[in-house]
Amino acid sequence: MREMLKKIIMDNRELTKKGRVADYIPALSKANPEDLGICVIDMNNNVYTAGDYNKKFTIQSISKTVALMLAIMDNGEEKVFNKVGMEPTGDAFNSIYKLETKDIAKPLNPMINAGAIAVSSLIKGNSSEERFERLLSLFRKISSNDNLKVNEEVYLSEKKTGNKNRAMGYLLKDMGVLEGNVEETLDIYFKQCSIEVDCVDIANIGLFLANGGTILETGEDIVTEHVARIVKTFMVTCGMYDSSGEFAIRVGIPAKSGVGGGIMGAVPHRIGIGIYGPALDEKGNSVAGYGVLRDLSKELNLSIF
Known part of the structure; x- marks a missing residue:
């Protein structure tokens, strides 16, 4: 898994040059547009990382x-x-x-x-x-x-x-x-929106949603499976701003992006995903992060459709 993630990060790093960091919030303009990282956590609580996964960023719309x-x-x-x-x-x-x-x-x-x-x-x-x-x-x-x-x-x-x-x-x-x-x-x-996180943090939140509102490590139920399903459904229909329909077709993962460069993914009963890539496309989504998720979905057959 780690080698696959490293390759996916390497293959998509060039895409960072096609985006730009958010500058309408002045503090966000300080991010390095070339950063790109990922964390994947599975249902056995195995943590896999690659790239700039430990860089801090603000969670924003996630x-x-x-x-x-x-x-x-x-x-x-x-x-x-x-x-x-x-x-x-x-x-x-x-x-x-x-x-x-x-x-x-x-x-x-x-x-x-x-x-x-x-x-x-x-x-x-x-x-x-x-x-x-x-x-x-x-x-x-x-x-x-x-x-x-x-x-x-x-x-x-x-x-x-x-x-x-x-x-x-x-x-x-x-x-x-x-x-x-x-x-x-x-x-x-x-x-x-200004809570500071890294890829591991948002992958854990994604895993929590993937696990139906239960914290995997402790078994504690925080929300009902119904509420978790509501949130994941909104992630599919609205989570990638006005690119959500295209994203559902090309990637097929419940995901939520933020203009800080983060994307959180929650594949039901499988994995939580955290991605960071602050270079954004014109819709406000991480341009290289989108590519990483597309490749990851293809490699692991993650589409829920």
Whole structure:
């Protein structure tokens, strides 16, 4: 497995030159666009790595999967999906215009920014600090890493430049979708996106989902298999932004990307995958990471379809 992963990384490293790092969040522009790494963890808890797998990066939109789980745990499925839809969108992840469309009374799904901000507003707690700490605790538990923390530089950079997300928040409040204080919810959202991880961390989260919401190492059930299935389904239909349909055909793995360069994969009952490659394509996905997942899926016959 390790030799295969090394070869896949080597074969796709050239693709890093075809992308560019996210620069609309200034702190993210410091990433090395040539970095590329992978971690695969199987159902026997064997860990396989290759490339720049231990480089730190911020989780960004991959965090939406974990926030969705906590929101459902706190409120139940019915309330969450009364606020956020279940349909994929052909629009960019940070699109705002459909929120003003008369026949759409809520964000289309929890994997776009508007939907994720609405989901973050549903996390319970007596203060924004307590709400975020509950979310961070869940991240730490399912990643098997008690040391996960927020990258303060990225968090402050996102908070300073997140004007479009801020506009979404206030529009959602006006629509009656967002609950509570807008700025407090945005603070939770910016912090969750700024949690610092590596490939092993997100591979562990992917493994947790692949194992139906149960931590493999301890056997602890965190969410029901039904909730885990909901999250994996959103990963298939919406997880790779507006490339999700093409990705489902070419790769066929439930996956969630983030503009920090990460991609998390969860192949049901088989493996969790963590990939890092900060050079992004025009849709916001890791361009070389996409190639790595395509080759890995082909080699191991991982497509769920």
